[in-house]
Amino acid sequence: VATIPHAVKNIMQGLRGGAGAIEIALAKRDIEMANEAWPILSRNLDRIHDLTFNMLAWSRSASLETDVIQLGPIIKEAVDLLSVQCRHRKVTIVIEGQEDMPPVPVDASAFHQAILNLLTNAIEAVPSKTGRIQVDLRVDEPCQWATISVEDNGEGVEESRQEEIFQPFTSSKGQRGTGLGLAVTRKIAVEHGGNLQIDPEFSEGARFLLKLPLDRDG
Numbered sequence: 001v002a003t004i005p006h007a008v009k010n011i012m013q014g015l016r017g018g019a020g021a022i023e024i025a026l027a028k029r030d031i032e033m034a035n036e037a038w039p040i041l042s043r044n045l046d047r048i049h050d051l052t053f054n055m056l057a058w059s060r061s062a063s064l065e066t067d068v069i070q071l072g073p074i075i076k077e078a079v080d081l082l083s084v085q086c087r088h089r090k091v092t093i094v095i096e097g098q099e100d101m102p103p104v105p106v107d108a109s110a111f112h113q114a115i116l117n118l119l120t121n122a123i124e125a126v127p128s129k130t131g132r133i134q135v136d137l138r139v140d141e142p143c144q145w146a147t148i149s150v151e152d153n154g155e156g157v158e159e160s161r162q163e164e165i166f167q168p169f170t171s172s173k174g175q176r177g178t179g180l181g182l183a184v185t186r187k188i189a190v191e192h193g194g195n196l197q198i199d200p201e202f203s204e205g206a207r208f209l210l211k212l213p214l215d216r217d218g
Contacts, residue, residue, distance in 0.1 A: 011051065014044035039088055046085065050120060054180040057113050057188065064107040064191055071148065072098030074108060075135060078115045082123060091123055091131035101137045104146045104212055106192060114188040114196075117181035118150040118208055125154030125206060139214065146214055149199070151207035162198045185210070 018041030025033035072095070079093050086093060122133045136149045157165060168183040186196040192212050199207040 008048070008051070011044050011047045014040060014047070018042075018044060042084070046120075050117075051180065053113060054117065054184045057110070057184045064110060066105045066107050066192075068103045068105045069108060070098075070101065070103050071106070071111065071137060071146070072101060074112050075115050075137075075148070078112060078119055079135075081116065082119055085120075085123055089123065089126075089131060090129040091126055091133065093119065093133045093135065095135045095137075097137035100139075101146070102139060102143070102214065104214060106212060107188075110188045110191070114185040114210065115148070115150075117185045118210065121181055121208075122150055122152040122154070122206075126152045127154070144214055145194075146212045148210040148212070149207055150210070151199075151202060151205060153205040156203065156206045157198055159200070162200065165198070166196070182208075 018037055018039075021037030022034050022041060025031070025037055075095060075098070079095065082093075085091070119133065119135075123131070126133060131153065133150065133152045136147075136151075138147045138149070139145070140147070166182050166186045168180055182196070189196040189210055189212065194210065194212040196208060196210050199209055
């Protein structure tokens with residue numbers, strides 16, 4: 001419980017700092033200064049949005065409302081929502097494999113939250129200007145599992161922390177992170193009968209593997 005007010009306090013400090021800088025810029029009618037201050041405000045608005053929705057998802061006890069749907073459009077929607085962040089940091093996101101993807105039984109809202117968390121995590125992990133994120137959609141040969149991989153060219157995750165990062169309120173991002181995104185995403189995956197893990201064999205950054213069953217009763 002003590003972690004939540006601490007996360008909110010950090011975000012509010014960022015909001016106040018960004019708003020204060022914009023207020024000064026407006027008083028001076030300095031558009032350039034306002035443009036420099038806006039990303040601070042925008043970034044912290046995104047953080048409070050993410051924290052709120054992840055807290056709701058983490059505490060949710062209602063059953064999933066699944067439909068057999070294509071995942072590609074949901075992933076594309078999540079990428080579009082993050083386009084401003086990507087442009088600001090000059091990060092590229094590539095989606096592959098969606099053309100051959102069969103429909104999957106998922107709760108669309110929950111899956112959207114999971115993908116948004118993975119993409120946000122990747123955007124924050126990659127370097128500015130040279131950051132690259134790749135999303136791959138694949139189905140295994142027996143056609144039992146769909147795997148959505150999200151890989152980035154960031155610094156990766158130390159082997160000793162590859163399970164710890166899925167614990168709630170554990171973050172490697174300092175004040176930038178709230179420590180709920182990956183925990184919520186794994187919770188959503190497990191609720192669907194699947195799982196989320198980091199690929200231990202990927203060494204060019206980090207690759208997260210979200211596995212979902214193609215045949216799910218209920």
